[in-house]
Amino acid sequence: MSDHVNPPARRRGPVRSLDVERVVDAALAVLDRGGAHTLGIRSVAAQLGVRPNAIYTYVEDLAALERVVVERVLSLADVAVLGAPTLGWRERITEYAIGLRRTLHAHPGAASLLMSAPMDGVTALTVGELLMAALEDAGLSPEDAARGTYLVIVTVIGAVALDVAEVPGPTVPPEDAWVAARHEALEAVDHAALPRTAAATPVIAAWVGEAQFRWSLGAVLDGLGGRARA
Amino acid sequence: MSDHVNPPARRRGPVRSLDVERVVDAALAVLDRGGAHTLGIRSVAAQLGVRPNAIYTYVEDLAALERVVVERVLSLADVAVLGAPTLGWRERITEYAIGLRRTLHAHPGAASLLMSAPMDGVTALTVGELLMAALEDAGLSPEDAARGTYLVIVTVIGAVALDVAEVPGPTVPPEDAWVAARHEALEAVDHAALPRTAAATPVIAAWVGEAQFRWSLGAVLDGLGGRARA
DNA sequence: TACACGATTTGTACGGCGTACACTATGGGC
DNA sequence: GCCCATAGTGTACGCCGTACAAATCGTGTA
Numbered sequence: 141m142s143d144h145v146n147p148p149a150r151r152r153g154p155v156r157s158l159d160v161e162r163v164v165d166a167a168l169a170v171l172d173r174g175g176a177h178t179l180g181i182r183s184v185a186a187q188l189g190v191r192p193n194a195i196y197t198y199v200e201d202l203a204a205l206e207r208v209v210v211e212r213v214l215s216l217a218d219v220a221v222l223g224a225p226t227l228g229w230r231e232r233i234t235e236y237a238i239g240l241r242r243t244l245h246a247h248p249g250a251a252s253l254l255m256s257a258p259m260d261g262v263t264a265l266t267v268g269e270l271l272m273a274a275l276e277d278a279g280l281s282p283e284d285a286a287r288g289t290y291l292v293i294v295t296v297i298g299a300v301a302l303d304v305a306e307v308p309g310p311t312v313p314p315e316d317a318w319v320a321a322r323h324e325a326l327e328a329v330d331h332a333a334l335p336r337t338a339a340a341t342p343v344i345a346a347w348v349g350e351a352q353f354r355w356s357l358g359a360v361l362d363g364l365g366g367r368a369r370a
Numbered sequence: 371m372s373d374h375v376n377p378p379a380r381r382r383g384p385v386r387s388l389d390v391e392r393v394v395d396a397a398l399a400v401l402d403r404g405g406a407h408t409l410g411i412r413s414v415a416a417q418l419g420v421r422p423n424a425i426y427t428y429v430e431d432l433a434a435l436e437r438v439v440v441e442r443v444l445s446l447a448d449v450a451v452l453g454a455p456t457l458g459w460r461e462r463i464t465e466y467a468i469g470l471r472r473t474l475h476a477h478p479g480a481a482s483l484l485m486s487a488p489m490d491g492v493t494a495l496t497v498g499e500l501l502m503a504a505l506e507d508a509g510l511s512p513e514d515a516a517r518g519t520y521l522v523i524v525t526v527i528g529a530v531a532l533d534v535a536e537v538p539g540p541t542v543p544p545e546d547a548w549v550a551a552r553h554e555a556l557e558a559v560d561h562a563a564l565p566r567t568a569a570a571t572p573v574i575a576a577w578v579g580e581a582q583f584r585w586s587l588g589a590v591l592d593g594l595g596g597r598a599r600a
Numbered sequence: 601t602a603c604a605c606g607a608t609t610t611g612t613a614c615g616g617c618g619t620a621c622a623c624t625a626t627g628g629g630c
Numbered sequence: 631g632c633c634c635a636t637a638g639t640g641t642a643c644g645c646c647g648t649a650c651a652a653a654t655c656g657t658g659t660a
Contacts, residue, residue, distance in 0.1 A: 153636025154626040176486070181618060193619080194638055202618065255485035256406070258536035260555075265564060268574070272566040286570035290532075290577045291525075291586040298528020302520075306488035325490075334495060336502040340516035344498070347520045356521040363593030383607025384655040411647060421610055423648080432647065 156197070158188060160208065163198045167209045171249030175310035179206070179249065206253050211261040213250040217243040219263065222270035229277040230361055236267075237296050237357055238350065245312045248304040255301055259293075268293070279368030288364045295360050303348050319345045388418060390428045390438065397439045401479030405540035409436070409479065436483050441491040443480040447473040449493065452500035459507040460591055466497075467526050467587055468580065475542045478534040485531055489523075498523070509598030518594045525590050533578050549575045 166187040171179050181202055185192040199205045217240040222232050244251040268289055275285035275292075304312070312318070323345035331338040346352055396417040401409050411432055415422040429435045447470040452462050474481040498519055505515035505522075534542070542548070553575035561568040576582055 151636065152626090152628050152634075154638075156637065180616095182616080191639055192617095193640090196619075197637060252486050254535075255531050256482055256535060259532065260536070265559065265567060269564045269567050272570065276566070282566065282570055283573050285566070286573035287577075287582060287585050288589070290574075290582060291589055294525060294528035294532060294586060295521075296528075297531055298524035298526075301485050301527055301531050302489065302524060305484075305486055306490070329495065334499045336506070336512065336515070337495060337499050340502065340512055343513050343516035344520075347517075352517060352520060355517050356524060359518070359521055359593035359597065360590060361593070362596050363589035363591070366592050366596075367589065381607060382605075382655090382657050384609075386608070410645095412645085422646095423611090424609055426648075427608060 158190070158194070158198060160198045162188065163195060163205070164208055164212050167205060168212065168247065168250060171209070171253075171310070172247060173310060174249070176249040176252040178310075179209075179253070181205070203257075207257050207261075209250055210254050210257045210259075211263060213243065213247050213254070214240075214259070214261065214263040214267075216247075219266060219270070222267065222274065229274040230365075232274050233271065233292060233361065234354070234357060236270075237292065238354070240296055241300060241350070241353055244300045245303065248307050248312050249310060251300050251304045254297070275364065278365055280364065281369060284364075284367050288367070291360060291364065292357075295357055299353055299356065306348075315349050318348055322346075322348065386427070388420070388424070388428060392418065393425060393428045393435070394438055394442045397435060398442065398477065398480060401439070401483075401540070402477060403540060404479070406479040406482045408540075409439075409483070411435070433487075437487050437491075439480055440484050440487045440489075441493060443473065443477050443484070444470075444489070444491065444493040444497075446477075449497060449500070452497065452504065459504040460595075462504050463501065463522060463591065464584070464587060466500075467522065468583070470526055471530060471580070471583055474530045475533065478537050478542050479540055481530050481534045484527070505594065508595055510594065511599060514594075514597050518597070521590060521594065522587075525587055529583055529586065536578075545579050548578055552576075552578065 163184060166184045167179060170183045170187055174183070181195050182192045184205070185195050188194075195205070199208065218236065221227070221239065222236040224232055224235075227235070244254070271289040271292055272282075272285045275288045276282060278285075280288055307313075313321070323341060326337070326341045326345055329337055329341075337344065393414060396414045397409060400413045400417055404413070411425050412422045414435070415425050418424075425435070429438065448466065451457070451469065452466040454462055454465075457465070474484070501519040501522055502512075502515045505518045506512065508515075510518055537543075543551070553571060556567070556571045556575055559567050559571075567574065
């Protein structure tokens with residue numbers, strides 16, 4: 141464990157002009173402005189008005205910076221609702237999942253980073269624990285609750301992955317405009333070869349919408365609820 | 371449309387020493403040997419024994435190369451089972467999904483490319499059409515079949531995304547070794563703060579296994595089957 | 601049959617990247 | 631009041647994608 145975790149009181153030498161949090165802030169700003177492929181040591185340094193090498197005081201290398209950014213963006217979603225005692229298990233899971241989806245859609249650059257870094261941070265562990273508790277409340281055995289937890293995470297991450305993969309710029313467009321653009325693009329498909337795709341064009345265009353996500357998650361939770369014992 | 375699609379008969383000038391397929395082969399070889407971050411114009415040129423600039427004859431730029439690689443790897447899975455008339459809808463979907471998962475696990479570098487490129491190729495469209503047909507066979511309305519198609523894709527892509535994100539090297543380790551390594555890493559969690567996680571360690575370690583994937587897909591298909599009418 | 605011209609590959613070069621290394625300046629511990 | 635660990639900079643190296651001009655090849659046309 142080096143200094144990258146917690147500055148233990150006061151050190152020797154000059155005072156630090158930054159800290160890890162400000163570096164992560166700058167990285168998120170870069171990501172939100174330019175997209176995933178614009179994040180770099182040099183761009184973050186420029187954002188902070190500092191020479192590139194200064195970044196290495198706070199972060200091991202670029203890969204470590206990406207991991208910290210992923211952890212940060214995961215922590216932006218409201219984890220508390222997952223443990224809210226007044227809500228039923230379905231509401232807790234649904235509200236958290238929707239919130240996480242919105243958070244990741246708000247930072248698509250950081251979201252695509254998420255697909256290339258393992259989710260082993262403290263936030264991910266906490267979320268897993270709370271998801272398991274919710275699914276045990278649903279009546280699942282501990283084993284099935286653990287399996288179901290994975291499935292819920294898969295559903296959120298998979299949906300976000302498909303969504304952000306086709307976002308052209310650094311930000312997600314408004315939902316209606318996005319769906320309209322997809323609708324237009326889908327009108328080019330071969331109606332003879334892909335009749336069902338052609339017929340379902342409005343539904344497929346709306347795959348990236350929140351309603352589709354709610355529908356998907358609802359089907360998943362139905363499938364999981366059917367595994368409840370007693 | 372430029373020459374990048376199909377060499378129309380014979381052209382002027384020297385004979386081409388390569389074609390797009392060989393470039394994609396080389397790219398896949400690079401990916402399988404070194405992982406996603408080693409794919410580049412220069413690395414595939416070296417793989418082919420050619421100067422980097424020659425690649426640009428067959429591919430617009432690096433991003434285009436990545437798209438073609440993604441399309442190739444998607445086409446490696448057996449799409450035919452999805453339309454097999456002798457199988458029920460559940461078997462068709464399950465067999466295809468398992469096959470696609472295996473294909474992507476066999477090429478984790480290409481799989482992580484998949485997470486950053488839109489799935490709008492002909493293979494993806496065909497798979498969507500066949501998935502919709504299968505779900506209509508299950509008794510879903512066309513609208514629900516379209517929505518369910520998205521969910522099935524989400525399930526496969528999400529599971530693969532979580533899996534390959536934590537693969538350290540360029541290849542996926544054997545499943546039992548992988549699960550064992552995860553089991554060992556999970557023993558470091560705080561049993562007091564994360565009691566359910568600690569108790570379910572064997573199940574969580576096996577999240578990356580094919581059995582967990584079958585279980586997840588089963589729950590999803592149950593949830594979808596519950597939406598059948600009549 | 602000879603030549604012109606388009607297609608292909610190469611040589612070279614530019615700007616940008618991550619980051620290693622030597623250096624300067626800062627300020628707490630003895 | 632000095633020592634020295636530390637923060638930040640200057641500089642440089644080896645990569646990267648790729649633009650551009652030159653060389654080579656071979657078909658279509660004169």
